[in-house]
Amino acid sequence: MRSLEDGVGVARASFDTHILVVEDEQQLATLLDEQLRLSGYVVSLAADLATARELLSERDFDLVVLDRNLPDGDGLELAEELALDGRSPDVTAVLMLTARADVDSRVAGLYAGASDYLTKPFSVQELLARIYVRLRERGGSSGELLRYGGMELDPANSSCRVGEQVAFLPDREFRVLHTLVKYHGRVITQGDLERSLYSDELPDSNTVEVFVYNLRRKLRDLGLDNVIRTVRNRGYIIV
Numbered sequence: 001m002r003s004l005e006d007g008v009g010v011a012r013a014s015f016d017t018h019i020l021v022v023e024d025e026q027q028l029a030t031l032l033d034e035q036l037r038l039s040g041y042v043v044s045l046a047a048d049l050a051t052a053r054e055l056l057s058e059r060d061f062d063l064v065v066l067d068r069n070l071p072d073g074d075g076l077e078l079a080e081e082l083a084l085d086g087r088s089p090d091v092t093a094v095l096m097l098t099a100r101a102d103v104d105s106r107v108a109g110l111y112a113g114a115s116d117y118l119t120k121p122f123s124v125q126e127l128l129a130r131i132y133v134r135l136r137e138r139g140g141s142s143g144e145l146l147r148y149g150g151m152e153l154d155p156a157n158s159s160c161r162v163g164e165q166v167a168f169l170p171d172r173e174f175r176v177l178h179t180l181v182k183y184h185g186r187v188i189t190q191g192d193l194e195r196s197l198y199s200d201e202l203p204d205s206n207t208v209e210v211f212v213y214n215l216r217r218k219l220r221d222l223g224l225d226n227v228i229r230t231v232r233n234r235g236y237i238i239v
Contacts, residue, residue, distance in 0.1 A: 017135060018042045020061040022052045022078065023097070024070055028120075032065065035124050036131075048072045056082075061092050062135055065127075066114070068098040068105070076112045083113025093134045093156075097122065110157045110168055133171055148181045149238070150224065162222040169218070172197050176211045180228060180238045189235035212236060 019036055023029040024047045036043045044061070046052035048071045052064070064082065068075040079094045094116075096109040101119040109117045115134045118127060146153040152161040158174040160167045169177065176193055193208045212228055219227050229237050 017063075018044070018059070018061045019063050019065060019131070020044050020046060020052060020055055021065045022046045022049070022070065022075060023065070023067045024048060025067075031124075032127075035128065039128055041131075049075070049078055052078055053081075056092075063093040063095060063131060065095050065097050065131070068096060068100055068109070076108060079109065079112040079114050095127075095130060095134060097127070107168075110159070113156075115156050116158075130171075146178060146181055148184055149227065151181065151219075151227075153178050153181060160219070160222065162219075162224060165222050167218045167222055169215075172207075173211045173215055173218075176208065177215050177228075180236060184238040187231045187235045187237045192235070 017040070019041045021029060021032045021036070021043060023032060023045070026047075029045050029047070033043050033045055044055055046055055050072055052066075055061075056064075064078070066075040066078060075096065075098070079096065082092050082094055094114045096114045096117045097120065098105070098109075098117075099120045100106075106117045106119075116130050118130060144155070146155075150162055153159070153174070154161065155174070155178065158169050158171055160169060160174070160177065175197060179193060179196055180188055190206075190208050197208070212230075216228055219225070227238055229239065231237055
């Protein structure tokens, strides 16, 4: 089922998906509560780390939307606790939502165990889309590490690791690489990749070509050259 807001389709959740919002700004917390409930999620609110920990001890949540600047500490502390609590692969996904927009803060959030990192001010539509993607990854086998040819792909934070080097990829770039690696040795057409990325709302431009170009450059920076090959008039392959 889809709802339409401002002309953008948003996939709705089932009413058994529980999200914890840890945010001390009351006006923003109320907005998030309203928008998430309208999208079909069950929502609990916490204004500080202590309340969040109490709620997490009482029930399991599918995802935590987590601020960093909280009255009783840094949200990174909670992200690290959730990443280390031993419930993998059912560990709670964490989406950091914070005003800290510098690269070091984003990287720290991802290393702490956050699945995603969105900075304020933000688009509600983008937030809902990111939540949907993270929950979809958590719900299936795509949440497992995928290893091939010296690469380790981690859907939990959309990262590609080669040895000690790590590249954090935008969601759709990661999904293109994950698909090609998962089906290595098979030619994947551009149309197949588009459908996996956009469902029925296919793009007007050659976005897949742009994603592949960016992936080749980033893999080269990680020491892997000529990994993604073009099969003329057919698509792309990893061998």
